Amino acid sequence: xxxxxxxxxxxxxxxxxxxxxxxxxxxxxxxxxxxxxxxxxxxxxxxxxxxxxxxxxxxxxxxxxxxxxxxxxxxxxxxxxxxxxxxxxxxxxxxxxxxxxxxxxxxxxxxxxxxxxxxxxxxxxxxxxxxxxxxxxxxxxxxxxxxxxxxxxxxxxxxxxxxxxxxxxxxxxxxxxxxxxxxxxxxxxxxxxxxxxxxxxxxxxxxxxxxxxxxxxxxxxxxxxxxxxxxxxxxxxxxxxxxxxxxxxxxxxxxxxxxxxxxxxxxxxxxxxxxxxxxxxxxxxxxxxxxxxxxxxxxxxxxxxxxxxxxxxxxxxxxxxxxxxxxxxxxxxxxxxxxxxxxxxxxxxxxxxxxxxxxxxxxxxxxxxxxxxxxxxxxxxxxxxxxxxxxxxxxxxxxxxxxxxxxxxxxxxxxxxxxxxxxxxxxxxxxxxxxxxxxxxxxxxxxxxxxxxxxxxxxxxxxxxxxxxxxxxxxxxxxxxxxxxxxxxxxxxxxxxxxxxxxxxxxxxxxxxxxxxxxxxxxxxxxxxxxxxxxxxxxxxxxxxxxxxxxxxxx
Numbered sequence: 001x002x003x004x005x006x007x008x009x010x011x012x013x014x015x016x017x018x019x020x021x022x023x024x025x026x027x028x029x030x031x032x033x034x035x036x037x038x039x040x041x042x043x044x045x046x047x048x049x050x051x052x053x054x055x056x057x058x059x060x061x062x063x064x065x066x067x068x069x070x071x072x073x074x075x076x077x078x079x080x081x082x083x084x085x086x087x088x089x090x091x092x093x094x095x096x097x098x099x100x101x102x103x104x105x106x107x108x109x110x111x112x113x114x115x116x117x118x119x120x121x122x123x124x125x126x127x128x129x130x131x132x133x134x135x136x137x138x139x140x141x142x143x144x145x146x147x148x149x150x151x152x153x154x155x156x157x158x159x160x161x162x163x164x165x166x167x168x169x170x171x172x173x174x175x176x177x178x179x180x181x182x183x184x185x186x187x188x189x190x191x192x193x194x195x196x197x198x199x200x201x202x203x204x205x206x207x208x209x210x211x212x213x214x215x216x217x218x219x220x221x222x223x224x225x226x227x228x229x230x231x232x233x234x235x236x237x238x239x240x241x242x243x244x245x246x247x248x249x250x251x252x253x254x255x256x257x258x259x260x261x262x263x264x265x266x267x268x269x270x271x272x273x274x275x276x277x278x279x280x281x282x283x284x285x286x287x288x289x290x291x292x293x294x295x296x297x298x299x300x301x302x303x304x305x306x307x308x309x310x311x312x313x314x315x316x317x318x319x320x321x322x323x324x325x326x327x328x329x330x331x332x333x334x335x336x337x338x339x340x341x342x343x344x345x346x347x348x349x350x351x352x353x354x355x356x357x358x359x360x361x362x363x364x365x366x367x368x369x370x371x372x373x374x375x376x377x378x379x380x381x382x383x384x385x386x387x388x389x390x391x392x393x394x395x396x397x398x399x400x401x402x403x404x405x406x407x408x409x410x411x412x413x414x415x416x417x418x419x420x421x422x423x424x425x426x427x428x429x430x431x432x433x434x435x436x437x438x439x440x441x442x443x444x445x446x447x448x449x450x451x452x453x454x455x456x457x458x459x460x461x462x463x464x465x466x467x468x469x470x471x472x473x474x475x476x477x478x479x480x481x482x483x484x485x486x487x488x489x490x491x492x493x494x495x496x497x498x499x500x501x502x503x504x505x506x507x508x509x510x511x512x513x514x515x516x517x518x519x520x521x522x523x524x525x526x527x528x529x530x531x532x533x534x535x536x537x538x539x540x541x542x543x544x545x546x547x548x549x550x551x552x553x554x555x
Contacts, residue, residue: 010213011180011221018223018258026286026293028262029279030064030238031057035076035098037270038068041311049310050079051088056306057267058090061295066096066122066264070112071105080112089117096120096169101150110157113164120167120203121154123147127183128174140179144186151193168194169203171240176208176221184228191231200234205264207240208251211274215247219254226259238262241277243269248277253285267307268315268322281320288362297321300367327364334359336384339391383407386426393423395507399518402434402530409433434518434532437544439551441466441488446543448480462487464547480539485546495553496524499546504538517541521549529553 034053038044045053050068057065067083068076080097083089095116099109101123113119125147132138138146151168158166170190172183187204194202206225208218218241226237237260241248252263269278280300283293297303304315304322317324337358341348348356355363383403390396398406409429414421437443444463451457460483462473473490477483481502488494501520506513515538520528529552533544 010217011224013220013224016220016223018219018254021257021259023253023256023286023289023291026283026291027239027256027260028064028236029062029283029293029295030066030096030262030264031062031266031279032066032240032264032276033057033266033270034079035066035068036264036272036276037266037311040270040272040275041313043312044075045310047075047079047082051082052306053310054083054088056303056310058093060297060303061293063092063294064094064096064120066098069098071099071108077108077112084113084116091117094118094120094167096122098122098124101125101146103150103153106150106153106157110161113166114161116164116166118165118167120169121158122169122171122203122205123150123154124171124173124205125150126174127172127186128177129179130177131174140182144189147186148189148193151190155194167200167203169205169238171205171207173207174209175206176213176218177210180221180224180228184225184230187225187235188230191234196234201236202231202234203238203262204235205238205240205262206260207264208242208248209240211242211244211247211251214245215251215254218251219258222255222260223258236261238264239277240264242271243274243277246274248275249281249285252277252282267303268313268319270307270311270313278320280322284321284362284367287366298366298368301369321362321367327360327369331380333384335388339384339388342388386410389423389426390430394427396430396516397505399501399503401501401520402518405530406430406433431532434530434548434552435534436531436548436551436555437533440493440554441491441547441550443544443547444470446484446540448483448539451476458483460484460487464488464491466491467493481542481546484543488546488550494550497521497550497553500528501530502542504542507534515541517545519545519549521546521553523553527553 034050038050054065054067068079070077070080083095089095097109097112097119099105099121106123109121125143126132126136127143132140132143151170154168170187172178172186175183191202196202206222222237226232229235239252239255239260239262241252248269263277263282265277265279265282267280269275280297283295284297286293300322308314315322318326320326338360341357345357386407387398387403390398410421410426413429442465444465446463447461448458451459457476457478458480459476460474460480462484464471471491473487475483475486475490477486485499498521499519500522503518505516507516515535517533517538518530519542520530522528529549531545531547531549531552533541533548535541535544
């Protein structure tokens with residue numbers, strides 16, 4: 001795979017200026033999902049699906065929508081008529097319709113537009129040597145003549161519809177594989193033939209119909225075109241990039257740096273072959289840069305789900321911004337950094353002057369996505385991920401050494417299952433290992449009471465089931481926990497143990513929040529055993545945690 005490919009000649013500018021420029025404003029957007037995107041679906045959308053898709057595009061904020069190719073199919077023709085006759089086009093939205101530069105197709109297109117308030121007729125003709133010479137058998141002069149005759153006809157038919165505002169868009173197909181001087185000449189001549197009225201401009205759409213070059217070439221050609229055009233005063237330079245080499249977003253961004261004004265594309269890049277430029281990624285990249293795009297993707301997950309249903313095409317789980325897994329981390333080191341960053345996100349925002357978190361380049365909440373789903377557990381995960389899952393899903397913040405101990409068990413489970421582990425499964429593993437209310441011991445009740453002669457001393461009465469019988473033992477201590485442990489030591493067969501760690505917390509923030517306690521007991525050999533307990537108050541949780549730990553030690 002190498003030298004036998006006919007690589008198109010790259011346009012090499014004498015002086016490349018655009019790399020020193022930045023994108024500081026949003027382009028005008030034109031969604032071509034209902035034409036370019038629909039043509040590329042294995043199962044084209046039904047009229048009802050196209051109607052809903054049109055509504056969705058207007059809800060997102062698109063002001064220009066290419067709705068189809070009315071002269072090419074009865075469905076597209078009728079869809080155009082329905083939108084017009086049912087007055088379904090918002091006043092601030094302009095529809096666009098595509099046609100080839102052929103007389104009978106142009107006349108049919110105008111039949112579809114009868115009664116429209118505002119529309120753009122998008123006419124195209126192939127201008128590359130490949131298409132002119134080998135597909136259509138035309139010379140450059142013949143191609144230009146056909147284009148100008150078509151534009152003159154469109155102007156004539158538009159003038160015959162004074163109740164409608166009809167604009168013009170012209171595309172030299174495979175612009176990036178067209179001789180640049182010829183592209184400039186034919187487009188300038190189209191504008192001359194259209195003869196724009198005061199304040200009117202022609203959309204000159206310069207498509208990378210097939211992506212055959214690196215992204216820099218598109219920007220070079222756009223910059224070269226704009227430097228050479230005569231009618232720049234009457235032109236809106238539009239981009240239409242395809243994704244055959246996987247670089248459509250980069251190519252479009254560079255071409256915007258080179259001075260283009262408008263972008264055509266589709267949501268999630270649906271289109272022929274490898275697709276069109278993805279407007280979701282492109283617009284959200286600009287939003288990340290602080291540019292107001294006029295498009296609303298605050299409910300991106302809902303938009304993704306609806307587009308998947310309408311098109312019967314899945315969105316990749318790794319799609320930038322919208323993919324199911326794009327804000328998820330499985331790596332232990334990533335999870336630990338994200339967990340720490342989320343805990344300190346207000347401090348980080350103040351320090352850096354805005355959103356800045358490890359491994360999360362934007363705030364997913366801006367897209368309607370929740371923090372709870374960022375970290376997901378598999379065999380690659382570490383203690384940071386497990387801590388995050390337990391904290392966000394269950395309100396549990398584990399002591400570090402208990403977390404280290406738990407992570408070993410979760411990773412073993414994940415290895416055995418060879419799949420992602422759910423938060424519920426992590427919670428069940430946690431409870432199954434460290435919550436042991438029954439075993440060698442079962443706590444029936446515990447009554448801690450201050451001594452009447454010394455209120456600082458607690459008398460503890462413990463009722464347990466031990467060795468298949470119920471027993472009561474008594475002891476004193478300088479607190480409820482000390483009294484309880486002293487009492488347990490009086491039971492026959494209880495091993496020597498030392499309480500080495502004790503922490504307490506609340507599950508939630510309400511006044512009715514359940515208490516949780518974590519303890520670590522060591523046996524005579526220095527081996528440690530963690531236990532947990534839950535209770536309506538911290539004393540109940542603590543003594544239950546001690547019982548859990550002892551049952552693990554004895555078991």
